[in-house]
Amino acid sequence: MDLSSVVIQTTPFEGQKPGTSGLRKKVKVFMEKNYTENFIQCILNALGSKLQGCTLVVGGDGRYFTKQAINIIIRIAAANEVAKLIIGHLGIFSTPAVSSLIRTHKVLGGIVLTASHNPGGIRNDFGIKVNIDNGGPAPDSVTDAIYEETKKIKEYKFTPKLETDRLIDNMGTHTYKVDGRDFVVEIIDPTTDYVNLMKQIFDFQKLRDLIRGTDKRPPFNVLIDSMNGVTGVYVRKIFVEELGAHPDNNVTRIVPLDNFGEIHPDPNLTYAKDLVDKVKDNPTYDFGAAFDGDGDRNMIIGKNAFFVTPSDSLAVLANNLECIPYFKNHGIHGFARSMPTAAAVDRVAKKLGMEMFEVPTGWKYFGNLMDAGRLSLCGEESFGTGSDHIREKDGIWAVLAWLSVIEHKKMSVEEILKEHWSIYGRNYFTRYDYEECDSDAANQMMTHLEKLIASSDFVGKTYTASKKSYTIEKADNFSYVDPIDKSVAKNQGIRILFSDGSRLIYRLSGTGSSGATIRLYIDSYEKENVFTDAQVMLKPLVDVGLEISQLKKFTGRDAPTVIT
Numbered sequence: 001m002d003l004s005s006v007v008i009q010t011t012p013f014e015g016q017k018p019g020t021s022g023l024r025k026k027v028k029v030f031m032e033k034n035y036t037e038n039f040i041q042c043i044l045n046a047l048g049s050k051l052q053g054c055t056l057v058v059g060g061d062g063r064y065f066t067k068q069a070i071n072i073i074i075r076i077a078a079a080n081e082v083a084k085l086i087i088g089h090l091g092i093f094s095t096p097a098v099s100s101l102i103r104t105h106k107v108l109g110g111i112v113l114t115a116s117h118n119p120g121g122i123r124n125d126f127g128i129k130v131n132i133d134n135g136g137p138a139p140d141s142v143t144d145a146i147y148e149e150t151k152k153i154k155e156y157k158f159t160p161k162l163e164t165d166r167l168i169d170n171m172g173t174h175t176y177k178v179d180g181r182d183f184v185v186e187i188i189d190p191t192t193d194y195v196n197l198m199k200q201i202f203d204f205q206k207l208r209d210l211i212r213g214t215d216k217r218p219p220f221n222v223l224i225d226s227m228n229g230v231t232g233v234y235v236r237k238i239f240v241e242e243l244g245a246h247p248d249n250n251v252t253r254i255v256p257l258d259n260f261g262e263i264h265p266d267p268n269l270t271y272a273k274d275l276v277d278k279v280k281d282n283p284t285y286d287f288g289a290a291f292d293g294d295g296d297r298n299m300i301i302g303k304n305a306f307f308v309t310p311s312d313s314l315a316v317l318a319n320n321l322e323c324i325p326y327f328k329n330h331g332i333h334g335f336a337r338s339m340p341t342a343a344a345v346d347r348v349a350k351k352l353g354m355e356m357f358e359v360p361t362g363w364k365y366f367g368n369l370m371d372a373g374r375l376s377l378c379g380e381e382s383f384g385t386g387s388d389h390i391r392e393k394d395g396i397w398a399v400l401a402w403l404s405v406i407e408h409k410k411m412s413v414e415e416i417l418k419e420h421w422s423i424y425g426r427n428y429f430t431r432y433d434y435e436e437c438d439s440d441a442a443n444q445m446m447t448h449l450e451k452l453i454a455s456s457d458f459v460g461k462t463y464t465a466s467k468k469s470y471t472i473e474k475a476d477n478f479s480y481v482d483p484i485d486k487s488v489a490k491n492q493g494i495r496i497l498f499s500d501g502s503r504l505i506y507r508l509s510g511t512g513s514s515g516a517t518i519r520l521y522i523d524s525y526e527k528e529n530v531f532t533d534a535q536v537m538l539k540p541l542v543d544v545g546l547e548i549s550q551l552k553k554f555t556g557r558d559a560p561t562v563i564t
């Protein structure tokens, strides 16, 4: 049957500006009449002339509203002359898997349905993000173009009679005629391409021997926690089926749920407490790892829940890449981190003579450097780690990388960290998050900081807390010039740098769906004193950070929601 598209009149919605990583709002907002339709049409409009005849990858973490959103995308894409959609079975793709598929199939891009680590379910968050042809998140130029479209949209195109009901429930290829053109929807297994990629990167036989044990070595007892998010399907394939992990003892919460079982699928010490407690309570566990809803974040802990900060995780991997076959084959071309991430990796880069980049918060800022062949490994304090194998951060990759290091060094997580600090010194790091603050109050606090750092006597001032004094050497609002395309990103976070190398950074999160989340990042470097508890070590600097920002006065908050 030849289907016809129609044009539907609409009006713009306010606030469809993509944040750090896509548009994230409450599900009920996406459910408003035409809200999702408008945004999808604007994405396609922003792709311009490349859209006609293109192929797009579509899928997400399976959270509530994924299926409805996919049905809308299919009908709008068909009407807009897209030639083909590659969609995950049941709508499931992890964010790293989408990135991989875009690259494997060499297609124009993808639409990822996720609000990442934000809670899901009908009362919580949904999100839509766009990836471009290198597999990475759309850069500012593309998201700005989408936002401009959302402010002026008057109509969207739709194919009302294209039957989408249960389409994603079965794998296979479906071909339609829409306005006389062929339109193809291919429903694929979400894991095949990604598992193949991981097999090319890592030595699966060695990892299997590590997890199962050999004649010479006892099994290395892992607990991998998918937090009811999308990684469950990949964890089953990779850890259970390929690497021989025990389905009851070595993996947990591996069935993706559309509300993540009412938990906050964010792998940190607060929201992944379940994993932390299990590893603490059971001394036979050597290792624990958790992922977020869409599978791009990771948290690593060792025996007795010894916590590895993401900044340290990045530095340790940078120091040990030779035990991962991918890097032997592809070489190592440079490292990068986001600005608030502690500079532990910088010291490794210096020792190895590697180029090192500091970019704003957001994985999208790494893409150009990777495409230019100048960046192999990067990470962010927000539990993101990855390499140039794709253009997204990759939780499962990070865990396989850690297991490769452990297999190679034959040391525990804690031993590896302690050895690293003994060689390089230690960047103590913590982040205080104040979630769902009043937006006006948070903005006022940032304005106060802007004024303060601009005042003529700020640099040189000394603040004291718990008998420790810190003298301000420099203060600014971070801006970045992309070394490849020279694009400029301004106002990326207020930095206060002290004469002893310590740093305080203040940012408003760009991933929340309501109110404002204030992030206070605290970082200090010690060459000798490397074995103190980080919270104890950083307490005076935290107090200075709170004094400078007057956070309590502006927000009324006594304590952070999350400390990592």
Ligand code: G16
Pocket (backbone or CB within 6 Å): 020, 021, 115, 116, 117, 292, 296, 297, 338, 361, 362, 363, 364, 380, 382, 384, 508, 509, 510, 511, 512, 519
């Ligand atoms: C996204 C971005 C990351 C960023 C993180 C936190 O992660 O991809 O690059 O570090 O948000 O951003 P913010 O501090 O603005 O909340 P995800 O996992 O949410 O996609």
